[in-house]
Amino acid sequence: MDLNTTISTNLSEELKTSIKERVSIRTMLLVVVAFLTGLGLLAIYASSSIPIYHETGDSLHYFRKQAVVAVVGFLTIFVMGHIPFRWIERSTLYLVLASIILLCLVHVPFLEGRAGGASRWILIKGISFQPAELAKLALVMFLAKNLSRPRCDIANFKTGILPNLIVFFIFAALLMIQPDLGTTVLLFVISFLMLFVAGVPSRFIWMISIGAIISLGAAILAAPYRIARVLTFLNPWKEVRTGGFQIIQSYLGFQNGGLWGLGLGESRQKLFFLPDAHTDFILSVVGEELGLFGVILICFLFAFLVLICVRIVKLQTDEYRRYLAFGIGSLICFQAVLNIGVTMGVLPTKGISLPFLSNGASSLIVFLIGIGILARLSQIEVKKVK
DSSP states (O other): OOHHHHHHHHHHHHHHHHHHHHHHHHHHHHHHHHHHHHHHHHHHHHHHHHHHHHHHSOTTHHHHHHHHHHHHHHHHHHHHTTSOHHHHHHTHHHHHHHHHHHHHHTTSTTTEEEETTEEEEEEETTEEEOHHHHHHHHHHHHHHHHHTOTTOOTTOIIIIIHHHHHHHHHHHHHHHHTTOHHHHHHHHHHHHHHHHHTTOOHHHHHHHHHHHHHHHHHHHHHOHHHHHHHHHHHOGGGGTTTTTHHHHHHHHHHHHHTTTOSOTTOOSTTTTTSTTTTTTTHHHHHHHHHHHHHHHHHHHHHHHHHHHHHHHHHHOOSHHHHHHHHHHHHHHHHHHHHHHHHHTTSSOOOOOOOTTTSSOHHHHHHHHHHHHHHHHHTOOOOOOOO
16 A cells, blocks of 8 residues: 555545544534423423413413424524535624614614513514624624634734724623623623633733723612612522512522422422522522432533533634634523522522523524534535545
């Protein structure tokens, strides 16, 4: 066997190994996400069926809507696996512009959907959409594209850092008008991390960090209800019937569940005690019905999902795709951490959903699109070796 034949054989074997690895990673990614989404559907039905039945007479109301969105989301993942990746890359600017326009439309009177004193939804003929969810993905895609530009000098504040901060500030301003401090903080964390891995000099890291701390403090002090929320977080038992009510009910849910839980559908806190148990505090219901075992299972699935994302990042040979995979993985990871922290009382109460589990069509469809991008990034195009 001559040298050229040997080299060709070795390259073929390496390609086969790489393909098998990527197919395996893609399969694991989809299985983990499908399992989380399935658990979410069960939890949504268990936590919402009785309260919503008393309101509408339809115990499947939330479950049915979330199930339809889940099916559409997984079909979207399938479609994304068969389109050229350059289409996804080229959609970045359009997504950013669409997000900005939609964030403005939440204040149009006949489109405005309000809840809890905030304008965060666009409501058209009974169908609602939360633009902030799309803004998360749009910002990640923009940062990935901008940071990978050949002319992007990350050591230069004016040309390498400022353009990214400008887009972040546009989103942050529109979100704070709603107001939505939780999503603003999340977007800052993701932006900070992506700039950090891009190699931002330490002096700029300190400048951005100090500016963020000052801005966060000012945002809290500017709104009395935010100050009250922080004080309640420090001592929820002081306001048992007001600000501390929700987190205390969450504590009771975890306590009632013990090690193995009360059983699926047996939660007592969902029975008009824990407000909107099927949304941001769904983990408390899981903890009560499936116990510590169920909570650890969900945390393990998210940890495993993070490891899969890390592996996808390492497989990328293109800088744009590497930043994109990192950004989407970080978004999923830190939103899950924030939600779990709030539900367990480690962080102040804030409206942050648990990815794939909390009820919310906008959140689920955007996260599944993000998973579709990750699944697409795990694929490889093989050229025939002549």
